[in-house]
Amino acid sequence: MKEEYVVEMLSVSKSFAEVCAVKDGSFNLKKGEIHSLIGENGAGKSTMMKLLYGMYPIDKGEIFIKGERMLRLNPGIAIEHGIGMVHQEFMLVNELSVLENIILGFEPKKGLKIDFAKAEKEIRKYIELYHLELPLDKKVGQISVGEAQRVEIIKTLMRGAEIIILDEPTAVLTPQETQKLFEIMRNLKKEGKSLVFISHKLNEVMDISDRISVMRQGVFRGSMNKEETSPLELTKHMIGREVFLSGGGKRGVPGEVVLELCDVWVPSAKESSKIRGMSFSLREGEILGLAGIDGNGQSELIEAITGLRRVERGRILLDGIDIANQTPKRIRKLGLSHIPEDRNVRGLNRSMNVLENLLSVEIDQAPYSKGPYLNQRAMERHGEELIRSFDIRPNNCKGPSAALSGGNAQKLVVARELSLKKKVLIAAQPTRGVDIGAIESIRAALEKARREGSGILLVSAELEEILSLSDRIIVIHEGRITGEMPVSDANENNLGLLMMGGGKEERKYERI
Amino acid sequence: MGNSGKIFNLSLIYATFRASAPIIYAALCAAITQQANILNIGTEGIMLVGAFTAVTVSFFTGTWILGVFAAMLSGALISLIMAVGHIKYHSEICAIGMGVNLFAIAISKFLLQAIFKTSGSFSDPGLSVIPRLHFAFLEHVPILGDLWNDCCLTEWLVLFLVLFLEFLFYKTVWGLRLRAVGKFPDAARTAGIPVDTVRYQAMLISGLIGGLAGAHLSLGYSSQFVENMTNNRGFMGVAAMYFGGANPILTSVGCLLFGFSDSVGARLQAYGFPAQFVLMMPYLVTILILSLSLIVKRKTIRRRESALLPAMRTDAGKA
Numbered sequence: 121m122k123e124e125y126v127v128e129m130l131s132v133s134k135s136f137a138e139v140c141a142v143k144d145g146s147f148n149l150k151k152g153e154i155h156s157l158i159g160e161n162g163a164g165k166s167t168m169m170k171l172l173y174g175m176y177p178i179d180k181g182e183i184f185i186k187g188e189r190m191l192r193l194n195p196g197i198a199i200e201h202g203i204g205m206v207h208q209e210f211m212l213v214n215e216l217s218v219l220e221n222i223i224l225g226f227e228p229k230k231g232l233k234i235d236f237a238k239a240e241k242e243i244r245k246y247i248e249l250y251h252l253e254l255p256l257d258k259k260v261g262q263i264s265v266g267e268a269q270r271v272e273i274i275k276t277l278m279r280g281a282e283i284i285i286l287d288e289p290t291a292v293l294t295p296q297e298t299q300k301l302f303e304i305m306r307n308l309k310k311e312g313k314s315l316v317f318i319s320h321k322l323n324e325v326m327d328i329s330d331r332i333s334v335m336r337q338g339v340f341r342g343s344m345n346k347e348e349t350s351p352l353e354l355t356k357h358m359i360g361r362e363v364f365l366s367g368g369g370k371r372g373v374p375g376e377v378v379l380e381l382c383d384v385w386v387p388s389a390k391e392s393s394k395i396r397g398m399s400f401s402l403r404e405g406e407i408l409g410l411a412g413i414d415g416n417g418q419s420e421l422i423e424a425i426t427g428l429r430r431v432e433r434g435r436i437l438l439d440g441i442d443i444a445n446q447t448p449k450r451i452r453k454l455g456l457s458h459i460p461e462d463r464n465v466r467g468l469n470r471s472m473n474v475l476e477n478l479l480s481v482e483i484d485q486a487p488y489s490k491g492p493y494l495n496q497r498a499m500e501r502h503g504e505e506l507i508r509s510f511d512i513r514p515n516n517c518k519g520p521s522a523a524l525s526g527g528n529a530q531k532l533v534v535a536r537e538l539s540l541k542k543k544v545l546i547a548a549q550p551t552r553g554v555d556i557g558a559i560e561s562i563r564a565a566l567e568k569a570r571r572e573g574s575g576i577l578l579v580s581a582e583l584e585e586i587l588s589l590s591d592r593i594i595v596i597h598e599g600r601i602t603g604e605m606p607v608s609d610a611n612e613n614n615l616g617l618l619m620m621g622g623g624k625e626e627r628k629y630e631r632i
Numbered sequence: 633m634g635n636s637g638k639i640f641n642l643s644l645i646y647a648t649f650r651a652s653a654p655i656i657y658a659a660l661c662a663a664i665t666q667q668a669n670i671l672n673i674g675t676e677g678i679m680l681v682g683a684f685t686a687v688t689v690s691f692f693t694g695t696w697i698l699g700v701f702a703a704m705l706s707g708a709l710i711s712l713i714m715a716v717g718h719i720k721y722h723s724e725i726c727a728i729g730m731g732v733n734l735f736a737i738a739i740s741k742f743l744l745q746a747i748f749k750t751s752g753s754f755s756d757p758g759l760s761v762i763p764r765l766h767f768a769f770l771e772h773v774p775i776l777g778d779l780w781n782d783c784c785l786t787e788w789l790v791l792f793l794v795l796f797l798e799f800l801f802y803k804t805v806w807g808l809r810l811r812a813v814g815k816f817p818d819a820a821r822t823a824g825i826p827v828d829t830v831r832y833q834a835m836l837i838s839g840l841i842g843g844l845a846g847a848h849l850s851l852g853y854s855s856q857f858v859e860n861m862t863n864n865r866g867f868m869g870v871a872a873m874y875f876g877g878a879n880p881i882l883t884s885v886g887c888l889l890f891g892f893s894d895s896v897g898a899r900l901q902a903y904g905f906p907a908q909f910v911l912m913m914p915y916l917v918t919i920l921i922l923s924l925s926l927i928v929k930r931k932t933i934r935r936r937e938s939a940l941l942p943a944m945r946t947d948a949g950k951a
């Protein structure tokens with residue numbers, strides 16, 4: 121144990137059930153540095169840090185915090201030792217105010233009452249010191265994602281954190297908001313805090329880090345100083361081979377308009393995600409990318425088109441027929457298929473088996489059923505064919521869908537929706553949270569559907585995905601379209617600006 | 633003025649309050665657990681057990697104070713059993729609650745037979761009941777004197793309890809934690825709050841209040857025990873709690889509506905309205921209130937969520 125480290129983890133292992141999440145992992149953190157932990161989805165980066173935060177007990181290995189060996193660790197003990205963690209999912213109560221959320225758990229008291237005045241004074245000190253602008257009186261449900269993240273950062277600081285773990289904090293931010301976060305991180309570092317930054321975005325890591333550690337498939341691949349490495353070297357460590365993610369495939373000439381939105385208005389619980397007068401059209405044989413920060417109306421728009429949410433005004437024409445406020449079943453029948461953004465909530469029924477999930481949208485049609493009776497043989501034949509052509513593993517029709525990995529579960533959804541060969545496909549976050557192999561095959565499947573003439577509306581939080589697949593891109597901000605361009609004119613910078621609401625905010629993010 | 637003058641007069645205000653007080657107790661019993669996101673459908677049963685315990689203990693000890701305390705303890709005991717089942721063993725709270733309700737009817741009936749050798753009801757001139765407060769200075773104040781003199785002690789107490797819970801929920805550390813536990817337990821847990829402990833505490837206090845509700849019903853509101861004497865007041869309390877969104881003051885307003893319909897009903901009966909209709913009134917009002925509050929809630933949500941309305945406002949602002 122060297123004195124210079126505030127945290128040291130030595131050959132730590134952790135398994136969940138039979139799956140080994142972290143194998144022989146090591147990690148250390150110096151005082152006042154920003155140390156990035158990178159790796160693909162599922163490489164074990166988050167697990168590694170959750171072990172440090174005491175959310176799960178370790179199976180093997182040693183953890184030292186400020187030189188003290190931790191024999192027992194839980195979040196309470198971790199907090200006592202000055203560790204704070206900003207989780208990917210915010211741990212905030214929407215119905216309470218920002219102030220109430222920050223003080224929750226260690227409220228200052230005056231007699232029997234909570235001393236709100238004192239709490240506010242204390243919080244303002246941190247806001248000024250680290251430039252964390254925040255509306256304290258607003259309910260958390262009404263603030264932006266970037267602001268909610270700052271609430272989480274203040275929470276850790278108020279609890280006396282010296283070591284702050286940020287778990288994929290930029291996944292939900294625009295490039296501009298990311299720069300604001302980096303500014304805050306640099307301020308924290310200047311005040312002597314030590315930071316762990318978990319990410320899989322190399323440009324960000326190269327921008328902010330002092331040191332970088334790489335993990336792959338639960339195995340620790342080594343740490344290096346930023347100056348001594350390059351994005352290329354990091355990629356090789358992360359993936360183990362060179363990857364070519366599709367894109368630039370042959371693009372046909374788009375045909376007739378198959379989906380057209382005319383001045384569509386859609387309600388939402390959140391102000392920033394109400395759709396206010398949106399119009400656009402989608403042609404056959406075209407991928408239209410919809411770029412935007414999460415929570416700017418993407419979900420609402422998808423739900424409105426697919427019949428899951430009320431449309432207040434306007435028309436949605438599917439092949440010339442108005443489908444606004446029709447039932448999802450009728451809309452599907454008229455020629456629309458839908459890869460929902462959350463496979464666990466809407467994409468799959470996890471308590472049913474693979475075959476049942478593969479056929480769930482056509483089970484009432486011939487040849488799979490006749491009257492009240494199911495034709496098991498026809499179902500199985502179709503199911504096996506889909507499993508084979510989309511390489512879903514394990515290749516067992518009767519297997520429980522709950523046992524599928526994220527990537528295979530998503531492939532199941534994609535297989536079901538693409539096999540319908542409908543005129544219009546709504547693909548919402550089709551590759552979110554899946555491994556790189558599945559990303560490649562899902563993207564290839566989407567491109568194949570385009571070649572066969574489907575019009576695809578692709579909604580994705582990954583700009584890289586939008587840029588590499590789309591023919592045309594529209595950008596939305598707070599429920600309105602802020603820009604539209606062919607993909608040849610688009611890049612991360614101009615899209616990022618439009619995602620923030622247009623060219624209003626000329627900022628210093630040019631160095632990305 | 634005719635009949636309507638006889639029905640709607642000053643004493644109706646006291647009658648309304650008198651009829652509401654037991655329901656308010658029940659509603660508060662449900663409100664505190666609702667803040668922790670536990671639907672205490674067992675309010676009815678807790679109250680009935682409390683009512684029986686109060687009469688029994690008061691009868692044998694001769695002091696109403698002991699009766700009230702025993703009732704509160706019995707309520708707490710039942711709510712803790714429910715809490716263990718729900719929090720520790722994760723069973724469905726509605727099932728446990730309905731079980732408690734059925735159990736309460738049966739056990740009170742059985743013990744009435746076993747202890748007092750009677751059935752239907754039990755009363756005794758020697759029963760020590762909760763005193764009524766008489767203020768000499770109020771005697772000569774015209775309206776207030778009529779209204780507020782000679783109220784039962786527990787009727788005063790319920791007013792303080794409403795204000796106390798309002799303070800507890802929204803101004804104290806425990807209240808903030810309770811609300812956080814109810815709305816998003818994971819957030820509370822990561823903030824270091826012992827979520828289950830807070831839930832147990834909420835259930836415990838709920839049981840104490842529920843027992844007190846029963847004691848008030850048998851020793852304050854009346855001076856006897858009658859089989860199934862809660863007569864759905866617990867359920868009405870739960871309905872009012874929904875109406876008020878578990879906020880103590882709004883919840884009490886809902887209870888006053890029930891009390892009002894109950895007392896108006898009683899008066900209408902004197903003027904020849906069919907008894908069946910009068911008996912129906914509180915329940916009709918329950919359905920009406922719940923439907924209305926849901927319609928209003930739906931409307932406000934629709935308005936708040938609408939994409940059109942704020943835009944129209946800005947348009948109007950520009951014009």
